Amino acid sequence: MSDFYSTNNRSTIKDDPMSANSGRWRIFTSRVSLGVKLPLVVIVLLLVAYLISTILSVNATRTALIETLQNELTNQSLSSTELVRSNLIWTRSVAIDLAAAAEVNNYDEQTILNTIKNTLERNDQIFGSTIAYEPFQFKLDQFYWAPYYNRNPDNELQFTQLGTLEYNYLQKDWYTAAKQSGKPILSLPYYDFGGGNIWMVTWSVPFFDPITGDIKGVATADIAFSQTQEFVNNISVGVEGYAFMLDPRGIVLGVGGNGGEYEPMIDSMVTASFSNNARNWNTLVQEMLAGKTGFIDAVDPQGKPVFVAYAPVGMDTGWSLALAFPQAELLETPLRLQYSLILYSSIVAIIFGVILYLLTQSIITPIQELTTYANQFSAEHINEITKKSIEPIRLNTRDELEELASAFNVMSLNLKNAVETLEEKVQDRTKQLEKRSLEFETIAEVARDITIIRDLNTLLNVAVNLIRERFKFYHVGIFLVDDNSQYAYLRAASSVAAQQMLDLNYKLKVGEEGLVGNVTRTGRAHIAQDVGKDAIHFQNPYLPLTRSEIVLPLRNRSIIIGALDIQATVEAAFEERDIDILQLLADQLAAAIENAQLAQQVQGTFAELNNAYKQQTRTVWQSAISERGQVSYEYDGMQIQSVPRDLPEDLRRQLDNGKPIILTAEGSPARQTLLVPLMIRNQTIGVIGLEQENPNQAWTEEQIAVAEAAANRAGLTLENARLLEESQRRAVKERAIFESTTRIGSALNMENILQATAEELERVLGASEVVLQFINDRNS
Structure with missing residues (x-):
């Protein structure tokens, strides 16, 4: 530490990574006088403030104008549509009046013409009108009757009879639509060829016979669409x-x-x-x-x-x-306002900058004095500053600079103490980092140790002991949830009361009892900083010294298989960040538990299959040996002959492990006999005994290996021969059964069936007498 602080302060600051990092945020890359920098910064800040204020004001104005425009345009559109609608309503009323007049009055030809003509003269907005009758309704001898008046380009009325062969009004849309609907109806815009040669719409109103109620005709009022178009064009x-x-x-x-x-x-x-x-x-x-x-x-x-x-x-x-x-027309005023405010803001900012520059010059001299002293102070070595007194700064400005000088004097006095305590703080921080590093290292070691264990009980016991020993906890326990997810059973623990709790088959109900029950239900870790105040904590009488507790879920993929319970004797022993660290250990432990369970299942299944294979092999070969009686053979170099030899029981047990045995006979010279077991499916079915021609020669490893290979090949050959014999016997048996059932099935009555059955049984079994007898249920 002293070597570090022995360097010059100025070079230390230059090389300090924090200073290098802060340099990236400097506005001025070169040295600028405070008398220039401060006014310039204030001008920039004022400009930014005015700019933000201007933008907010303009946006507020723009929003208000848009809202006002929305209300005005909406009202104008509604009022304009109301004018169009009122014109349509007025025109419809004219057509309705014509229809009503034609319905209630028995007009003659001239009266109808006068009525239509007078209607057009009183209503300038109507371009034309007619009262069109159904065939033979106006005159019995006339099929068509539809007198029509319309305006010419000089606004004079002209008459046209629509009822002609060339213009069949009975098939026109304005007529058929009203006739079918039975009520007033407005046509779609259409071009009137021959009449006015203009675009128009027509109100059509049907009228009826007052006596029969049948439709008599349709009265119309035409609107030149140019009026509507002119109205739309004139909307401002x-x-x-x-x-x-x-x-x-x-x-x-x-x-x-x-x-x-x-x-x-x-x-x-x-x-x-x-x-x-x-x-x-x-x-x-x-x-x-x-x-x-x-x-x-x-x-x-x-x-x-x-x-x-x-x-x-x-x-x-x-x-x-x-x-x-x-929009440009609407926003023209806010834009003019924005430009005016920006210009005003710039002028005000410049004026304030000039004033501030003049004021800044009055405080530059004291600051320069303070800077000079600070440079002299920073040039001193830290270890020398702590050994000698420092001359205080004296400024008589009667303002904050004087207070700053006093504060600097206090700071210089405190610097010595700060330097002395800095190393202690660094050491404390280093200890914290070392502690956290040790925790991760310990977790890695524990995970490495438990992942190589395949026995579940051993794995659990080793895990809790390692965790407790490495982390110095009061109690560590591993709970596993039963198959029904009802209880979490304590399967391993490390504490003063661990064995007692294990002997009692200690358990907690999932979702109901304690932190373990809560965690095994929710799957989320839980910390009880003070078990006396925690609402979930379950008071364990076997662990009275517990003051804080943390429980972490053991997860197998997405399934909660148990919980890791850790308890300490001090309050607030655990932090939230401990959850992340210890959860890593819990996940490693859960994976190790899953691997151990799988390994045990595989080992159990393999052992069962191996025992079944051994038992089957033993039974089959015992049966084969018993059928042959003499199964010991000897080869003396000349011939092969059977010998009545049986191995002692102790040698059989030794050979069951599959390893060769060398027997040394008594006498001189001592002859050595090599016994190699015949193995089939890890079951010893026999033995091969070998003796050296030279009694003084010992068995070498190469010879033993050759003998073992020959024994293995012989065992395989014997097993194949046995399977072949068994297959042949089964084939003979099945063929005999097939022949017997064929002969029995060829019989046609009960007596023949029984006789054939007796004969086949006698032939197949070689019996001298065969009896077939029926059993009576009442008298057996």
């Missing part, structure tokens, strides 16, 4: 805004002069909405066609950003009117 929407109206199919019924180049009654706004310049325009069109009222921010097909308010006309027309207000 700001300076550059416009209005437009659509029919139910999206056809443009009318559009203002600023709305673009559209051919009314022909062009479709649906098609225009897919323009590359448009944004949100298709949404607007779909909303209008759906008959909705609303307000939307969009870009029209001309590429002009607009705010649009729209509303339906109603009356089952399917028409919808929209008013488009240019």
Whole structure:
């Protein structure tokens, strides 16, 4: 530590990584006087503040203007649609009056003509009108009767009889629609060829015979659509805004002069909405066609950003009117305000900067003195500063700089103590890091030790002992949940009361008792910093010194198989970060438990199969040996002959392990006999005995290995021969049974069946007498 602080402070600060890191955030890369830096920073901050204030003000103004525009445009669209609707209602009332007059009055031809003519003269908004009768309803000798008056380009009335072969009004939409609906109905816009040669819509109202109730005809009132188009064109929407109206199919019924180049009654706004310049325009069109009222921010097909308010006309027309207000026109005022505020902010910031610069010069001199002293102070070595007194700084500025000098004097005095305690703090921090490193190292060692153990009980006992010994805990226990997930049983523990709890088969109910029960149900670790205050903790009478406890789940994939219970004798012995560390150990332990359980299952299954194979082999070969009687053979170099030799019981037991035995006979010279077991499926079925021709020669490892290989091959050959004999016997048996059942099955009656059965049994079994007898259930 002293070597570190013996270097020059200035170079230390330069090389300090924290100083290097802070350098990345410096605004000024080179040295700048405080008299320049402070005013410049203040100007920048003021500009930023004014800029933020300006942006907020402009945004607030913009929001308020948009809200105001939304209300005004919406109200204007509603009032405009109301005017269109009132014109339609007035025209409909005219058609209804004509129909009512034709229905209740028995007009003659001249009276009808006068009525229609007078109606047009009193209502300038009506382009034309007729009272069209059903065939033979007006005159019995006339099929058509539909007198029609309309206005010519000079606004004079002209008469036309619609009832002709060329113009069959009975099949026209304006007639058939009213006739079928039985009520007033407005037609779709259509072009009137021959009459006015204009686009129009027609109100059609049916009238009926007062006596029979049958329809007599239809009265109409035509509206020149140019009136509606002119009304739409004249709607004022700001300076550059416009209005437009659509029919139910999206056809443009009318559009203002600023709305673009559209051919009314022909062009479709649906098609225009897919323009590359448009944004949100298709949404607007779909909303209008759906008959909705609303307000939307969009870009029209001309590429002009607009705010649009729209509303339906109603009356089952399917028409919808929209008013488009240019955004640039609305935001022109906020932009002018923004530019004015920015200019004003810049001027104010510059003025404040100049004033601040002049004020800053008055405090530069004391600061420079303080800087000079600080540079002299930093040039001293730390170890020398702690040995000598430091001259205090004296400034008489009667302001904060004087207080700063006093504080610097206090700091310099405290520096000595700080240096002395710094090493102690570093050591404490180092100890904490070493402790945490030791914890991870201990966890790794414990995990390494337990992962190589395959016996479950040994694994659990070793784990709890290792954890308790390495971490110095009061108690460590491992609970495993039973197959029914009802109880968590203590399977291993390490503490003063561990054996007592294990002898009592200590258990806790899952989800109900203690931290262990809670953790095995929820699968989340739990810490009880003070067991006396923890609501979940279960007071264990065997562990009275417990003051804090942590329980971690043992998880096998997503299944909770148990819990690791750790208890300490001091309060707050565990922290939240201990959960992450100890959970690593718990997960390693759970994996080791799973591996041990799997290993035990495999070993048990293998042992059962091995025992079954051995028992089967022993039984089969005992049966084979008993059938042959003499099964010991000797080869003396000349011939093979059977010998009545049997091995002692002690040699048999020695040979059962599968290892060769060398017997040394008494006498001179001592002859050595090599006994090699014949093994089939790890079961000894016999032995091969070998003697050297030279009695003085001992058995070498190579010879023993050759003998073992020969014994293994002989055992395999014997087993194959036995299996072949067994297969042959089974084949003879099955063939005999097949032949007998065939002969018995060829008999046709009970007596023949019994006789054939007796004969076959006698032939197959070689019996001298065969008796077949039936058993009576009542008298057996």
